[in-house]
Amino acid sequence: MAKSVKDIDKKYVMNSYNRYDLEIVEGMGCYCYDVDGKEYLDLSSGIGVNSLGFCDMGWVDSVTQQVCKLNHTSNLYYSQPCAILAEKLCKRTGYDKVFFCNSGAEANEGAIKIARKYSFDKYGNGRDKIITLVNSFHGRTVTTLAATGQEVFHNYFFPFTEGFLHAKANDIDSVKALLDDSVCAIMAEMVQGEGGVIALDKQFVEQLRALCDEKDLLLIVDEVQTGMGRTGKLLASMHYGIKPDVTTLAKGLGGGLPIGAVLADEKCSGVLGYSMHGTTFGGNPIVCAGANYVVDAMNDEFLKEVEEKANYFREKLAQLPEVESVSGLGLMIGLKLKSKTASDVVKEGIKKGIIMLTAKDKVRLLPPLTITYNDIDKAMSILSTLLA
């Protein structure tokens, strides 16, 4: 008898993911199907990646056309999809320049390098520490694990990159207590995603911006999960009325292909000179063609709809008797439950045909931004049974 995909995967793929008992074979919009043809309503977007849902036809067209035209070229040469994407991102966000890479962790590595080099150029050696927040998550490379403010990630892989200090979120005195002449930057997520879908307070974010201005520190905002419309604005920092010096993007930007981006303001967009940073696949034409489609799709009307659908969904969720509170921003939703365990609910959800995530002790929902009101109503009907 032929072995199942599950058996082959278990035997040959490294055991670093605790996979659910679900093999997804195809998808369209907010729905996907397993090997037996069973339908699932997706409220996870592949952890915030499929911003336009599964296989959006316009996105598929853009990618397919590019696949047939030019699959890859080195960064030693110019290519149109990369240049056009950079222009669009800068014009939409007000940033000066962008560096393309392949993932969120890599984007954060790039941001960290920019911060240290900016400071080195201006102040010389020794001003290289970066303050991040307790409960943050910035990636899985040795440096971004060190940046991540959760002790559970500081294990096994010693020695970690030096120079990261962790302050308490929403506590400016905790940040100030770590501040001395050796600090060059502060890095934060506007909504801590993996840490439990917790939005920072507006006043704290304003205080961070002011502190960075006063001390000439770079403010780096990690929008790997919050960026590209997830919260109802193109960038979550736009809710807070501040502009970080550096913003990192990944996940939803590519709409299903691997991309990362580091957006830098004029002040620091020139610090990485020739051969100081690079990556073979960064700005790949196919990936950029997909991202160009995503950025075009996220016009003002689209973002307004995301905000409205999010308000509708959040209000309904808050009315479920089992839900103690609804956290996050826009379509980045955390559900604190009264008596049920989040991981049990997610497992049970798969049986009932709905795909969700966890974040710490919460159920986390990151539905495709194209979710319809009908899909939300359907999700609510399944969830009200699941959480009864």
Ligand SMILES: Cc1ncc(COP(=O)(O)O)c(C=O)c1O
């Ligand atoms: C806020 C944040 N930063 C960085 C990362 C790492 O991104 P990637 O897995 O693409 O390296 C993640 C992934 O979940 C994230 O949520």
